[in-house]
Amino acid sequence: MKIGIVCYPTFGGSxxxxxxxxxxxxxxxxxxHFITYxxxxxxxxxxxxxxxxxxxxxxxxxxDHSPYEAVLASKLVxxxxxxxxxxxHVHYAIPHASAAFMAKQILATYxxxxxxxxxxxxxxxxxIGKDLTFKPVVTFSINQSDGxxxxxxxxxxATYEHFEIHKEIKVIxxxxxxxxxxxxxxxxxxxxxxxxxxxxxxHTSNFRKVKRATDVIKVFKKxxxxxxxxxxxxxxxxxxxNCEQLSRELEICENVRFLGKQDAIEEIxxxxxxxxIPSQSExxxxxxxxxxxxxxxxxxxxxxxxxxxxVQGVTGFLSEVGDVDDMAEKAIxxxxxxxxxxxxxxxxxxxxxxxxxxxxxxxxxxxxxxxxDATLA
Ligand code: GMT
Numbered sequence: 245m246k247i248g249i250v251c252y253p254t255f256g257g258s259x260x261x262x263x264x265x266x267x268x269x270x271x272x273x274x275x276x277h278f279i280t281y282x283x284x285x286x287x288x289x290x291x292x293x294x295x296x297x298x299x300x301x302x303x304x305x306x307x308d309h310s311p312y313e314a315v316l317a318s319k320l321v322x323x324x325x326x327x328x329x330x331x332x333h334v335h336y337a338i339p340h341a342s343a344a345f346m347a348k349q350i351l352a353t354y355x356x357x358x359x360x361x362x363x364x365x366x367x368x369x370x371x372i373g374k375d376l377t378f379k380p381v382v383t384f385s386i387n388q389s390d391g392x393x394x395x396x397x398x399x400x401x402a403t404y405e406h407f408e409i410h411k412e413i414k415v416i417x418x419x420x421x422x423x424x425x426x427x428x429x430x431x432x433x434x435x436x437x438x439x440x441x442x443x444x445x446x447h448t449s450n451f452r453k454v455k456r457a458t459d460v461i462k463v464f465k466k467x468x469x470x471x472x473x474x475x476x477x478x479x480x481x482x483x484x485x486n487c488e489q490l491s492r493e494l495e496i497c498e499n500v501r502f503l504g505k506q507d508a509i510e511e512i513x514x515x516x517x518x519x520x521i522p523s524q525s526e527x528x529x530x531x532x533x534x535x536x537x538x539x540x541x542x543x544x545x546x547x548x549x550x551x552x553x554x555v556q557g558v559t560g561f562l563s564e565v566g567d568v569d570d571m572a573e574k575a576i577x578x579x580x581x582x583x584x585x586x587x588x589x590x591x592x593x594x595x596x597x598x599x600x601x602x603x604x605x606x607x608x609x610x611x612x613x614x615x616x617d618a619t620l621a
Pocket of ligand 1: 256257258259261336365366367395418450454525526527528529530531
């Protein structure tokens with residue numbers, strides 16, 4: 245198949261999923277064309293089946309805001325026509341699904357029919373999408389897609405709850421490449437972070453409000469009072485400065501390291517004992533899956549799709565959003581007993597294996613085929 249993929253090229257979860265999916269599809273013999281405004285962060289190698297088409301955004305003096313959706317639609321028309329694509333797969337509804345709809349209409353005037361698959365990732369539904377400023381466009385473009393997928397059962401439900409959708413939405417969860425995400429031997433790094441063999445807690449995110457990263461600091465304050473421990477905060481974003489400030493106020497700075505954005509996240513996860521993800525809303529929680537694949541159990545909130553990933557008392561624990569006391573108590577419970585910790589680590593990996601790329605890739609391939617068959621019928 246010749247597949248066009250549209251996504252945000254950044255480190256955000258939807259961009260990571262889209263890029264990893266594209267790479268895997270290319271590895272399986274499909275020709276994959278990424279159409280984005282800059283090279284996707286994880287698309288950093290050559291493959292004969294991978295192509296990258298840059299959407300260049302014009303900065304004409306008349307525009308206060310560049311009309312990205314229009315230039316993306318134009319680029320889609322161009323790439324679909326000249327590369328003879330079979331299908332377009334857009335990740336994150338805003339504005340990719342509506343740009344794809346516009347491109348589809350334009351292509352129809354050339355007698356080209358291009359099926360569009362839209363994957364809903366999370367905040368395109370739960371936060372931004374349901375805002376009235378976007379809602380009519382999001383509703384329309386989901387309904388106009390030839391196939392729609394959501395990354396969790398909870399997101400599927402939320403989409404039907406918040407929008408008038410008359411399309412079937414298929415759940416295809418996030419996935420992990422266990423060849424990349426697995427426990428690495430990083431003793432040297434571990435010793436540098438925790439010289440007295442303290443346990444290591446970790447949080448990775450884009451530090452947006454929705455992640456409640458300051459709750460991580462509050463939980464850690466309580467944990468380190470009971471158990472010698474260190475905290476790694478990985479990533480960057482608006483709440484990072486608040487987390488740094490809070491660490492100072494709580495006088496725990498010497499035990500908290502802010503590492504900023506990191507590429508080799510699996511190497512850092514490999515030294516960790518516990519992952520914290522206290523999000524306000526989380527459609528799936530790819531970051532937690534990455535941790536579990538590296539044998540790191542999870543303390544999470546029970547928001548969104550997190551209960552579909554983190555199994556209460558098995559791979560970690562879930563608490564109500566904002567209940568930092570409960571999260572700290574559960575974290576201490578896991579960390580205080582080395583045998584218990586080892587059992588949680590093992591079960592985290594066992595559960596992560598269910599989301600291995602090799603299980604999820606064929607589901608996407610089959611879904612594309614079904615959409616193609618239905619539109620050709
Ligand atoms: O909110 C983010 O962290 C980024 C966002 C995105 O769409 O880029 O991530 C969402 O998509 C990921 C991949 O499907 C999911 O694993 C995340 O749970 C989801 N984030 C939220 O729902 C907040």
